[in-house]
Amino acid sequence: MKLSIERGTLLKALAQAQSVVERRNTIPILANVLIEAEGAQVSFRATDLDIEVVDRAPAMVERPGATTVSAVMLHEIVRKLPDGALVNLTEDPASGRLSIMAGRSSFSLATLPKEDFPVMATSEYSSNFSAKASDLRRLFDKAKFAISTEETRYYLNGVYLHVSTGEEGQVLRAVATDGHRLARIDTPLPEGATGMPGVIVPRKTVNELRKLLDDDEATIAVSVSETKIRFATPAITLTSKVIDGTFPDYTRVIPTGNTRRLEVDASEFAKAVDRVATVSSERSRAVKLSLDEDRLILSVNAPDSGAAEEELAVAYSDERLEIGFNAKYLLEIASQVDRENAVFLFNSSGDPTLMREGNDTSAIYVVMPMRV
Known part of the structure; x- marks a missing residue:
């Protein structure tokens, strides 16, 4: 694998990927990011087995290929490189290392085989729809402060996203509660979301999702199944398991x-x-x-x-x-x-x-x- 990419583009793509990686890992491969270069783009995939994020960026690919390196280490190196630098990434299969070169700086990082990297199984999504980034951001931002941090009541450790009936008809609703306070936020129901199963989106996913929703004009493709939820823009795909539990009947406490x-x-x-x-x-x-x-x-x-x-x-x-x-x-x-x-x-x-x-x-x- 050999490619060249602009430092700012690389940093943005790596920032999302490395934040998913758990700092304390007993499985070495989970500390790595999977880099896949093909055509005119490179993708960076990271996972903690519950959330998977794939960030795609344009690059000049000289030799296609794939490898995995430490996500945090690579992010730190790129962060410290000068603005506007052109970064060259070259994998040497013989030595099992990835070399990073920019200007007069050069680094060499140990790699792990790409075959060992766990890729989240794709599931059949029963519901697919598109929503404006600003609508989704409002739903999650206004509800997340009420998410419970009590591990014993794990089914409250997220935002319950479901279809409900509001004063104006059917709505997409986000609810979070920790037993002391509750937030219930509605937005008009996006087209195609009618049959969506109600799912509890975990706290970590809600925090990671925030980075996808910065652009008010963006449209987010949302796919939901009983066990997973996926949010996608042309550049980033965030897939997450949902909390396996039943959210309590919140209407009784309102x-x-x-x-x-x-x-x-x-x-x-x-x-x-x-x-x-x-x-x-x-x-x-x-x-x-x-x-x-x-x-x-x-x-x-x-x-x-x-x-x-x-x-x-x-x-x-x-x-x-x-x-x-x-x-x-x-x-x-x-x-x-x-x-x-x-x-x-x-x-x-x-x-x-x-x-x-x-x-x-x-x-x-x-x-x-x-x-x-």
């Missing part, structure tokens, strides 16, 4: 009878919560909300460190209410609001609270209160 309505400027609210939470102990981080006619008082009382209070002008016309929340949860939910105003709907100090952006019901959040 309150429908909350009538006490608070409307507040989202960014002002987030800043105020952040300020008063400064004095609270890390362990509880509880913030009390005291609501009265068009007035909200945020307070924290931490006996070991101090107290804080801040008043905000809000729109609220129901009876007095005092309710406590974990400050971190409040901040994370408030930071999801793209519009100016956040609307909170309360029932009582012991019941779950619903939050949405103005009157938009395509993104709703539920947070459990705390005793304060």
Whole structure:
């Protein structure tokens, strides 16, 4: 194998591949990236056996071929090369090494046989559709903060992507919850997605997928089966196993009878919560909300460190209410609001609270209160 490729193009392709590779590997081949050169392009494939990413880039291929080298090492070398450099990759089968040359720099890396590299089995995808990158990004970005990190409830360690019925008809819906807060985000159902099976997309996949969705204009081809999900652009294909488990019935925890309505400027609210939470102990981080006619008082009382209070002008016309929340949860939910105003709907100090952006019901959040 012998090829030449521009340093920036190579770095971009390697960045996606090497981030999938697990740093601590007991299987040496999994630390490697499979480089395959043919025609006028080169592809870089990396896997951790649960996720596989293939990144394709244009290159001048002098001699086609394939080999595997350390993904992290190759990425580091290319990252440190000067901008605009032309990188030459040459595999020497006799010595089992890959030489990397750019300008006056040359490196030689050990390779492992390409035959040992595990390629994820292709599965029959029962559903194939296309979606705008901006729509998918909104679904996952707004839901992922609520993904559980508790390994015992593994079925909550991802985003539940499924077809559901919203106020405007059928929607593609993403739901995540950790038992303390919940995010439910809808987007219009893409053509061809009607029969899609509901799948739980793992946390790591959600984070890797973010890199594919940067370009607002891009269209992503999505393929779904009972066991796998695949996202593809012309340059990158990301395939992932889905979590083998049943996502709980989240509709039961979304309150429908909350009538006490608070409307507040989202960014002002987030800043105020952040300020008063400064004095609270890390362990509880509880913030009390005291609501009265068009007035909200945020307070924290931490006996070991101090107290804080801040008043905000809000729109609220129901009876007095005092309710406590974990400050971190409040901040994370408030930071999801793209519009100016956040609307909170309360029932009582012991019941779950619903939050949405103005009157938009395509993104709703539920947070459990705390005793304060």
